[in-house]
Amino acid sequence: MKVLVPVKRVIDYNIKPRVKADGSGVETAGVKMSMNPFDEIAVEEAVRLKEKGVVSEIIAVSIGEPKAQDTLRTAMAMGADRSILVETDVVTEPLSVAKVLKALVEKEKPDLIILGKQAIDDDMNATGQMLAGLLGRPQATFASRVEVADGAVTVTREIDGGSQTVKLALPAIITADLRLNEPRYASLPNIMKARKKPMEKITPADLGVDMTPRLSVVSVAEPPERKAGIKLDSAAELVSRLRNEAKVI
Amino acid sequence: MTVLVYLDHEGGAIRQASRSAIAAAARLGDVDVLVTGPDAAAAAKSAAAIPGVKKVLQVTDTTGNSELAEPVAALLAELAAGYTHILAASSATAKNVLPRTAALLDVQPIPDIVAINDADTFVRPIYAGSALATVRSADAKKIITVRASSFDPVASEGGNATIEEVALPAGPGGSTFIATELSKSERPELESARVVVSGGNGMLNEENFKLLEPLADRLGAAIGASRAAVDKGFVSNEYQVGQTGKIVAPELYIAMGISGQIQHLAGMKDSKVIVAVNKDPEAPIFQVADYGIVGDLFTILPQLEAELDKAG
Numbered sequence: 394m395k396v397l398v399p400v401k402r403v404i405d406y407n408i409k410p411r412v413k414a415d416g417s418g419v420e421t422a423g424v425k426m427s428m429n430p431f432d433e434i435a436v437e438e439a440v441r442l443k444e445k446g447v448v449s450e451i452i453a454v455s456i457g458e459p460k461a462q463d464t465l466r467t468a469m470a471m472g473a474d475r476s477i478l479v480e481t482d483v484v485t486e487p488l489s490v491a492k493v494l495k496a497l498v499e500k501e502k503p504d505l506i507i508l509g510k511q512a513i514d515d516d517m518n519a520t521g522q523m524l525a526g527l528l529g530r531p532q533a534t535f536a537s538r539v540e541v542a543d544g545a546v547t548v549t550r551e552i553d554g555g556s557q558t559v560k561l562a563l564p565a566i567i568t569a570d571l572r573l574n575e576p577r578y579a580s581l582p583n584i585m586k587a588r589k590k591p592m593e594k595i596t597p598a599d600l601g602v603d604m605t606p607r608l609s610v611v612s613v614a615e616p617p618e619r620k621a622g623i624k625l626d627s628a629a630e631l632v633s634r635l636r637n638e639a640k641v642i
Numbered sequence: 643m644t645v646l647v648y649l650d651h652e653g654g655a656i657r658q659a660s661r662s663a664i665a666a667a668a669r670l671g672d673v674d675v676l677v678t679g680p681d682a683a684a685a686a687k688s689a690a691a692i693p694g695v696k697k698v699l700q701v702t703d704t705t706g707n708s709e710l711a712e713p714v715a716a717l718l719a720e721l722a723a724g725y726t727h728i729l730a731a732s733s734a735t736a737k738n739v740l741p742r743t744a745a746l747l748d749v750q751p752i753p754d755i756v757a758i759n760d761a762d763t764f765v766r767p768i769y770a771g772s773a774l775a776t777v778r779s780a781d782a783k784k785i786i787t788v789r790a791s792s793f794d795p796v797a798s799e800g801g802n803a804t805i806e807e808v809a810l811p812a813g814p815g816g817s818t819f820i821a822t823e824l825s826k827s828e829r830p831e832l833e834s835a836r837v838v839v840s841g842g843n844g845m846l847n848e849e850n851f852k853l854l855e856p857l858a859d860r861l862g863a864a865i866g867a868s869r870a871a872v873d874k875g876f877v878s879n880e881y882q883v884g885q886t887g888k889i890v891a892p893e894l895y896i897a898m899g900i901s902g903q904i905q906h907l908a909g910m911k912d913s914k915v916i917v918a919v920n921k922d923p924e925a926p927i928f929q930v931a932d933y934g935i936v937g938d939l940f941t942i943l944p945q946l947e948a949e950l951d952k953a954g
Contacts (some may be wrong), residue, residue: 405797409904410769419773431926487741488750498857513766516885517743519751527746531817532711534738547820551649552734554880555824557709562816572879587948607750611763611776619911622932624923631917631933639915639932641837641894642861642950 394447394541394563396439397503399454400432401485401493402464403514416612419514419584428435431509433471434569438539439507440472441574447496447541450474452501456485456493462592469587470579477593489597491523496600498528503564505546510535514626521568527612531561535570536542599639643671643691643761646811648714648739649703654684658834661692662797663788663849666943668694669758675699676721678708678810686805689943693801695784699808706819713813720811722747722783724810726761732787732889744785751785752777769909770885790833791891791912832881835864840883840910841876841887842868844920844939845901851876853943854898854929860950865909866885866890868900884909899939902927904916919943 405427410419428436442448453468453476455461465476472551479493498506509517525532533548537556540547541563550557551570579587597604625631635642649660656677660854667673673694678701679684686700686907687750707713718728718739728743730736732754745750756774757765763778764786793841832838840860845851851871858865866883867876883890885908895913900906902918902925911930918931919939935942 404769406905410772412773419769488745488748489786491745511886513770513885516751516766516770517741517751518737519744519753522715522738522741523751525711526715526742529814531814532742533817534711534737535734546708547954549822550738551879552822554652555822557822558820559710560818560820565816570879573868605936608752608777609780611774611778613775614913616767616774619916619930621929622916622934624763624934624936626935628935628942628949631935631946632949634933635894635915635917639894641915 394504395450395452395501396442396448397452397454397498397506397510398435398439398468399434399456399490399503399520400436400464401427401512402426402455402457402461403431404513406430406513412613412615416614418610418613420557423426426460426463428467429509429512431511433567433574434571435507436468436471436473437574437576438569442541443472444486452477452503454479454494454497455617456490458482465592466587467579469590470584471577473525475591477595479595479597479600481597481604484606486606486608487517487519487523488607489602489604490520491527493597493600494524495527496602501570505563508568510570521566525566528566530536530564530566531564533559533561534568536567537570537572539567539573643726644724645671645673645727645729646725647675648718648728648736649675649685649689650733650735651679651681651685651688654681654688656685656688656692656798657731657831658795659733659790661798662790662793663729663731664692664694665796666755666758666788667727670727670761672696674725676718676940677701678703678706678714685803688798690803690805691799691801694795694883695801695803699802700805701808701810701812707810708817709727709822710813710817711738711742712817712825713810714739715746716745716811716813717808719746725732725783727784727786729786729788733884736877740787747783749781749783750779752779753787753788754789754939756789767908770905771911772904789889791889825878829858830862830864831885832864832866832888834891835892837861837863838866838883838890838892839863839896839898840866840868841871841898842899842900843870843874845871848876855944857947860869860947868906870904897927897931898943900927901925902930919934
């Protein structure tokens with residue numbers, strides 16, 4: 394069976410984002426970019442399913458500027474077989490991305506679509522659910538365990554206060570949470586091999602998708618700074634301060 | 643304008659975070675609410691008592707279908723005709739359901755709002771709280787999740803709303819609810835606790851992490867954890883405080899052995915008083931802590947308990 398894995402190029406999670414001086418957004422020029430960490434987990438899960446013999450082909454997709462092809466190369470170095478770059482310089486939103494993915498799903502007919510639960514730039518946590526809604530297909534978000542058997546997938550999901558298990562008929566949409574797996578690092582030979590794997594380049598217009606954002610950014614600002622307090626020497630002093638000064642115990 | 647709020651409840655008790663979502667909704671218009679599940683009747687009764695709620699829509703369901711995103715998203719999309727905004731507290735349930743509803747309505751959702759500027763304009767954190775974006779929606783309807791710590795919850799008593807039973811649509815099918823496993827705890831809920839005691843990498847292992855329990859018991863606190871502690875398996879990820887875990891704003895937050903990575907700070911920096919204990923004087927957690935102690939937490943922890951006992 395075929396798996397589609399969408400991946401997003403974002404500011405590396407180790408870099409502290411800086412708000413642009415004019416308040417129009419966050420500075421990305423000259424900043425280290427990487428694959429969204431939740432998408433790495435999604436790619437890893439697809440690769441593990443292929444290693445188990447459940448999956449025969451993994452297609453990685455990225456929607457964004459031409460440099461997103463670096464992210465697709467990373468996905469292929471991890472084990473994706475081929476990739477599709479949907480080039481656009483318009484700001485991507487979960488709704489427009491889900492529409493692009495819907496068109497690709499209808500074309501490629503994958504049995505599973507595995508996405509990261511959230512991109513760490515816009516923190517929307519929405520694309521997988523929206524794709525499932527647009528396709529009218531079952532969804533399992535925040536997956537911590539995925540098992541494919543007999544034309545269905547059983548997913549354990551992280552919920553508030555515990556976990557939930559659901560069973561979905563294929564094709565289905567899964568979004569990956571932190572505990573699903575630990576993504577591998579691409580080895581040098583695999584990075585070299587990935588250069589030769591096929592990458593198709595198309596545009597949203599080729600798929601008939603209007604990318605016009607529904608949300609306009611009025612401004613982006615730094616959050617209010619919290620001031621550092623004082624260092625204390627003992628537990629006794631801390632308890633006394635909490636009781637008499639802060640009055641919280 | 644009338645706003646619909648999809649409520650989270652536990653065995654019929656409305657969660658505090660949902661009362662914060664009602665507070666946000668009340669800023670936008672009249673408020674109706676939706677409750678679902680096997681205990682929907684009890685939840686509807688609690689919801690009807692919340693001041694400001696006009697009407698409670700109740701879906702009593704014992705099939706497990708109300709646990710699934712597909713039918714609930716379809717229901718919300720059906721109900722949307724009568725509302726300008728659909729809101730919910732930013733819970734795992736709401737994040738599962740609301741974006742799907744938004745897709746059915748051709749709307750771009752607005753997650754995790756921390757402020758309302760007007761009926762179309764909202765403030766939300768991006769990049770794990772490193773920036774705050776003010777966004778204006780061009781959609782006719784707004785689908786919104788609310789960061790509970792940014793809105794004071796409405797009271798739980800004093801209202802008298804009407805209750806109306808509605809039916810859950812079948813949805814597209816293809817998904818089956820199997821089971822829910824909730825971890826049992828006598829402690830307060832992490833997101834609404836008055837005091838939170840959190841442990842990080844500095845707790846070193848699962849066994850040591852349990853050393854936080856007596857302190858939490860002593861303070862009536864919920865226990866939290868940093869992502870590092872969760873990733874290393876000291877505790878399960880329902881304890882995780884941070885951008886990808888729970889967002890908390892207690893009166894007192896005690897961080898033990900937590901360095902204070904940006905994604906953790908995003909989940910707790912709105913706490914009223916922050917205490918940090920860490921052996922590294924340069925740990926970023928000290929930049930947000932009101933009171934810090936540089937030292938070995940395994941020495942300081944028992945001292946802290948002894949001092950609390952001494953003081954009564």
